Amino acid sequence: MSPEAAQEVAAEEFARIVAALRPQIFRFLLSSTRDVDLAETLTQDCFLKAHRNWGQFRGESSALTWLMRIAINLEKDNWRNRRLQFWRHTRSHAVDLDEASEWLPSGERTAEQQLLAQEQLKSVWKVVGNLSGRQRSIFLLRYVEEMELNEIALALGLSEGTVKAHLSRALARVRGEIGSRV
């Protein structure tokens, strides 16, 4: 295969991956930041970075795990930059807990059930907001993206045991918050 043809095949493959995984990366970044604009920007950056380094992707992990790793690092960098630039008036577009909890799963529910579900969602968002960056990523990757523990470990560069420990602590906090509300 000529280099031009190989390049074309790689570009096609990358385009297919972007189309398939972009919503998932956006969703993870949205749930991590609760900021739509920031999530969109970081998603763009993530795929830009992935495109630049696509040639170095060896396929040792899945494309999703690789992209998640890039997304997590970008989010971490963004958080670090914001913290370092504390003197700048950086406007945060993050939605508050009430707004984030308005998105209820569809289904036949009474008003009372909807109210209860909304309160529970608010509790979970509150816990997620108070988790450390690493615990938040693990919790969201497991319970929102439904990734396997070994995939999460690969995406974060941690051992599976560490991921389990973080997840257990995060769950304990969610359980505690829900228990205190009910």
Place this chain on the structure above:
Amino acid sequence: MTIETNKAIETGEMELGQVLSNFRQSVHAWSDAEYNRPRTVAPSALRRTWRMTVAWALGCVLAAGSLSGGLFELRHKQEMARAAAERDTHLRQAAAAQPAVAQALVKQADEPQAGVTDEELLAAVDKDVSRVAPSAMEPLAQLMDDNGGR
């Protein structure tokens, strides 16, 4: 553990599972809605007008500052040139009015003081500076002379 405790744990875990499932569905619904939302990139007219106003105001301030600075510099240079010309004219007039004095001054300034050694110059300075101090006993001696004379 009693059966009641086991049931409570199971109920708690079921509730937690339900909450986490609701959370996942909620995030998915929110994300889908935001992902498929049509995006507009045109900035609002008010913001654009405001930006234009600020840009024009800053531009005007900069232009006025540069212009006034240039004018001030030009005027300052003109003033300095005129003062120098006036001073030059005065000197020429003074020199024309007193040619002898001017020539003498010029000659004195031009001629080196030849033949005067350093010692002589210092002695002359000492002589100019020194003065005769009266003796402390002189007034009394004068009185004695007066008395003796009488």
